[in-house]
Amino acid sequence: MARYLEIARRVVAERSSLPGERPRVTAVGFELPVGDPYAERMHAALVDINLPDYPAGMIRWLESVHQHLYAELTSHLPDEIHRLWTERAPLEQFEAVLARLTSLHRECCDLCRAAQMESRSVPKTSQLNFGARQENEGSR
16 A cells, blocks of 8 residues: 555656646645656556545455455555656556556455455354254253
8 A cells, every 4th residue: 555655656746846847736636737648647547546435444455365466456566667657668568557456456346345245244153053052942
């Protein structure tokens, strides 16, 4: 998660350092000035990721249940984005990695929501008797 914040800060820092341009403050936060196609694409990806229906606790859940997805989402893809951006790689490559990031994020959100729904419908272990006789059955 810290990598997302680092990338977002970099977008703002790079965009505000363009000659004669500063971020404009809007009702929802910063609006980045036009100019850097990498920053524009990263901003769009961050907007796609930061939706209101983002499942609470998803990153922690991924870390404990799906370590490979957690590593891809919070480390591998952000590192690749950083590398491609720094090297000014072809935009097609950069966009492909951003698409993988947003697609994986959506997939992880869906997995987390499904797990949350499943945990609501599955009785807690303390509610199960695992075949033990009911108290009223023993009195028959």
